[in-house]
Amino acid sequence: MDSPQSTKVVHYMQDLFSKYDKIRGQDKNSGYTPFWDAVVITTADKDQKQGYQLQIEAKRKRNELPLNLEIHVITDPPGVKLGNGGATFTALSFLEEFYGDKFFSMKILLIHAGGLSKRLPSNSILGKIFSVLPCGIPCYQMLDIKLALYWPFVPKMNSGIFLTCADDIITYNMDNEGDWSLKDEGFTALAHPSSIEVGTGHGVYIVKEKRSVNESVQLAECTTVLQKPSIETMRKLGAVIDNENDTKNSTVYTDSAYFFTSSVSKMLLTYAKSHGPFNCEIDAYGDFLQALGTDPLSDYVNNLQNITTTSGDLLNTRKEVFKLLKGTPLNLIILNSSQFFHIGSMPEMLHNFCKSDNFKIGLGLSNDAFNVWLDEQSKEPEPVTKRSCLKGKNEGCLIHSLLPVGSCISSLAVLEFCNFDCLIHVSKNCLLSNCEFLGSSSEESQITIPENTFMHTIPVTIKDNLKYVTIVFHIKDNLKKSVPLTDFANIPFLGDTLGKAVDKLSIPKSQIVSDKNQPEVSLWNVNIFPLADTMSDSFQLALAMSMSFNDDGKALNLESYQLVSINSILKYKSIHEMLKYRQKLFDKINTQY
Template sequence: MPAAGGRSAARREATAGRLARFAALRGKAAPPGEFWDVVAVTAADAEQALAYRQQLSEKLGRKELPLGVRYHVFVDPPGPKIGNGGSTLHVLQCLEDLYGDKWTSFIVLLIHSGGYSQRLPNASALGKIFTALPFGEPVYQMLELKLAMYIDFPRQMKPGVLVTCSDDIELYSTEAAEAIRFDMPGFTALAHPSDLAVGTTHGVFVLDPCSFSGEGGLEYTSCQRFLHKPDIETMRQCGAVRVRGNCAQPSSSGDHSDSEKGSECVYTDSIFYFDHSIAERLLTFYKQMGTLCCEIDAYGDFLQALGPGATQDYIENTSNVTREVAQLAQVRQKLYSLLKGTLLNVIVLNNSKFYHIGTTQEYLFHFTSDSKLKFELDLLSVAFSSSPDKAEALNQSVSIIQSILDPGCSVGPGSVIEYSRIGPQVSVGRSSIISGSYINLKVDIPSDCFLSSLSVKTDGQVKYVSMVFSVEDDLKKSVKLLSEIHSLQFFGVSLPECLNLWGIEVSDLLFSSENKGLGLWTARIFPVCCSLSESVRMSLKMLNSVQHRSAFKLDGFKLFSVEEMLAYKDVEDMLKFRKQIYDEIHLQRQV
């Protein structure tokens, strides 16, 4: 294997080749057997599904995607959340309903994008799979990148389903003669060498030492057992920890020097495939279950049942479950019985990296620092934008994506601007995210600021709301009682103190949803305005009042929570704003 720097350079070269092959296919029909028969994207509800379908339609109209593919958006059934495992089962049902027996010959890419992106809220309105990336003309989004990175898979795949998520990126290189084949019975998963700490938040493979050498760029082996988000002690006890450079040998003890500890690794999961015989078994199970009333994890609840070393220990373990439901253990038991004894084949990609960009911190780090992802994907500081790029203000680690920045504005290092117009008297601080906004006033936006604007339709009219937070704020945190909301923090200040500054009364009407708890996500604090620029101005004034502890009353405004902003979002108007920016930049480049 080449040295670390050489491995990263090899991944960069291989990635560039895949992107070039995908670029040649955009707007064209792929030859039979060369691309996916179906690309299915999951959505959590009807509003999200509508947004996804509109964006897919626009992409196809602009010839940004390969043609001749059946692109589908499948919305989860109404009722309790069913998790990405439940969504997988539901998609199988939808495909059978649409195509009958014909679908059993399809090669399907299934992308899970049904979350609300509470940890990266600029992706909440239009979806994580449509997150913009800082390269390409027009800029690539996660969907195009997924299709590009998997471009070689379909021709080496038997009919079946490849499952992936919408906020991760897998980059890899193999030898020229090595092909990644998905043609084995049962399940087949990709595996990536990772530090032990990474293993605690992912799935970890206990590989068969008899069929695994740990050498070369690509290796086919079998998995004895799959561990879901295990602690380090469990990884060691199960033989999952290996020594880099001699990965076939399990590392048996935790008693190592610091340098030796650094050479340890585990093999973690990313995407997985199952053939059509498995799809049929899963579909039969789903039909027998009727309605699912609990969240099933496609990784934890499918893969933990596989391999000769699988045990039932996980069935009662709910430490990694967001919401425990009485039915969950029963469903897990049935899945275990259904899948027990099924092979879990593993394709080890020794020169690969798994990147996650599902949080504000990951997003800022990978797009603006000298990260390996930035190098390997050749991410740009200014991507398809109009900006004073020669100005000193932009000669820093920034990421400007399809935006128009007027001369005179400044953007601090480590900040990302996407789909926005920034006026000449605007100063953006460090490590901030500005999305979908029009800022045309004289203002200093503080560091660590998250600002995202949405078009909403209320009372039959298009209005605008801008959410503003700290990039450190926890939008997933919630409490059950009004008396507990003092534990919620907005830009480092307790929520009740902020509400007092804004003249908002603490009452049962303050929060838009009891189901999702009382938190920043459901707090009705953002004013609905008649123009995009006015909504930005008002939200920044709210933030300024908190930072300076000065009153700024929101009397007379209709107030929305983030939850309501998403429920009332006007996708068409948001896409129209993006298109105006696109057309203006495109026109400038023609001159």
Template sequence: MQEKKFVRYKKLLVEEAKGVKGMQFFDVVVITASDEQQAKIYEEQLLWRKQLKTIPSRPSYHVLHDPPGVKIGNGGATFVALDFLRHKYPTQFDGLRILLIHAGGYSQRTPQHSVCGKIFAALPAGPFKGCSMLEMCFAMLCDIPAKSPPGVMLKCGDDIIIFDSDLCSFDKPGFTALAHRSTVDIAYTHGVFCLEASEESGGQEQGAARCRRFTHKPSLERMRKYGALMNNELEAYTDSTFFFDMPMAMRLLTWWDEREQQVSCEVDAYGDLLQALGPEADDEYIGKGCDLLSETRRSLFQALHGMELNVCKVDNSRFWHIGTIPEMLDHFCGSTSFLVEASGGSIRQEGFALEIGAHGLGYYTKSLTSCTICSRTHESAAIGTRSVVEFCTLGDVRIGRDCLLSCVTLKDGMVVPDGIFLQTVSIMLDGRTSFVTQVMRTSDDVKQSGTLDKMSWLGMSMKQACSVLGLDEETLHALKGEAGKFWEARLYPVAESREQSVSL
């Protein structure tokens, strides 16, 4: 499947370079960012990739950041994007084919993507050498605009899906979502579609099926209650990308206008929009509270209740989430089928053994390997299995297994133990370029919070680490003795060079 998509995508770029109006692509591409600074970085990335001709230059690109203040989530960002576009293209809006990619956030579970965002994360496989998630996204969706009416295709920036577009139809009114046949373990952390009884047996019928209801991150009991389970309760249909047409976009904007074009809480584009749809949708997910989120959900439910939700079942699809360090190490180093299937055939199956999982999908297994992306390494450097090295310059060094190194420079003789995350970031300090190197375990919870004796870092409590490293506990967190966040801890010194930064 992916090899055909790569061919189509490259054909699109060649036709554009020749000035030939050939394949249809999205008219507008919108990428959302968390704030103005992140938006500027995204705009620079887009400009660079257009110059490299790895993305089409014909679409209008817009990077939109969230308004300052309270977090509004990808649902709130969807409304901001729609509002911007209807004013930007007042006479064209209802005829546009729009790709909306939610890429805001600071990628705390993959800190190497915090600066440039997950959507620009480098991949070891794809339509081009050194391609990013963005090029992969464009390649896998490049044939959708010709199959869909004007509307919005919405996706998140941290997943890769490979599916047969010929099985998809977006001509039914309202919302149409891709539905992937997945294990129950995956369903716990995704949205789940509850299909009509005649549709739940699976199959590869072309077109869209009718969905009774959608439930977000459900428990096993809830999936049983709603009749979402299949294959002896081993499987369910889960979400990824969805489409809505322009009449639905206008319906959403009507709600937005009634709210005076603002929300004051985090709205989820999946949980808070899709759960209101389908003939069996109810307001159980809203809760009985009077808080802002419950009130916003209730208002959205009233605006969308009664609208249908259609799904395109893509049973033989592949879905990869690149949202955590362990996931990245698995996918990039051969413990999943990612390298074979996402390469479009350029990485062969030799040495891989095909195994069929409980849900019928094929997985390739082989001895784990390491992965080096856009890096210069000494011929004698040793990199351990299940370790990823990206944008690094390595001398004659030894890197342990289960490591992730990003943008670091290591001199001859340096050793990195097993399970270490190491990243060097350039910063502006007092008008000068300086460097900071972040070090932690690849298993450390970057989102943890609490007092210093409750948070762990490098296998010990942060309180112990302060004692070992001679760090001042009072300056580690601005809150001093109170609960703080690992992400905001002042752990790392500033240096004048990359090499010095690693050595401090």
């Protein structure tokens, strides 16, 4: 990031977060410009809603949020998964009921944060909107990033909804911003220059004509929205902007957050009241945006390739939504110096936190964020001036943790919310979250985490007994992939197969699945993780599971343990205990800052 534009992005983002810092724990409108009138966060179910509310309350107590900012946490009704489009309808209905007509004069940030985070299971319990980033004191969570990130658009908005998701971040620069505003009709979306290859995995905008506001911002009208198009389709329909000086680096404009006016809210509410309740999955991007613009294409309505579930009256609903929104204006704010980052999987988190200079420098991230390094002899925190131990751009990333001086975190490795009192060596491509090992008896003891390891410790309450379970995977294991029960042995697991693990770890085959009638299994719902009485014991068991594949002579025998799946962990999770553990870490670390 050494170009003049990149430098401006860094300065703009630093200034924005500095301004946000000043209103944490202060009146929300005490900053440089008025803040959001309210925030709505959507969740997958009532359990997730309760967990989010507990974390918001904890953040308020720590003065990590602006005062008098109303944050509403809502959930879809039980039953069929509705998608973020269905969740948008739910949010609009809630807002109208809660605020009445006042709702239609408010500027509201809507964050879709439901889902189980199967590709990044360290976020499955507390939620991706509360995932931590290595910046700020105390560290920012994704909620803080979202509140700050789109703040500059508030004074440029009319009343309406600004919609975003919980697992992506943009960096951008609006220079001196200029005298412009979001249109007071239809939708307005942020657009980001991206490579053609990136466009195949995102929404892509076809632009009619652009009007430059300044070097960094252009305003445009969108004719057509494509969703995850092929390269051939993008070229055929005119979505590609060729670079005259470098034809290999042609670009397209891709999607992220978007805004819609109160008049659109009223239109959507009228539709929901006459057609709801919904019984199918609706996408706030695929179904809403593709109907917009001066020349929308309707062929996507019958394409179910990107739909998770096809339950209910899906096709008719998609046709009706297209008919409702067809021809609604879609204006674009093209942020020419912006970059879009997704943090929805284990490899993405490792890459962005450890390897991507554009992400790290653009957001002002540290590789040693809000930690305390312990003197091995005294077990007491080092003086403040000796807090930081990780040095150099090639080191890994440590967040909100306590580690002994002398521990080593390899490049491309992340530790968050960890507490160790013995030396630890973390190999490359590792992600450790919420892990603890205490009571080391030998001064010579050292824990080594093998390459490509993911570990995450979770407290659970089963029959009124508090237990702990540490899930462990290879960093590239696919937790979402399902196979017939008869083929479970071939599922990749810990660099080998699940069948090899069952044999190696002496897991009784009769315990692998709880429901013998389920047609398919995945790493998400197999009972392979042992319960333990303490976090330390649980961590040791998981590490031994991982090491069993590396040393034929030291296989762990799990025959006598009670084994659980991630699916059952979600049922028995103790959010209170997890938050209590993190608060204790916070209290220990915060005294040194």
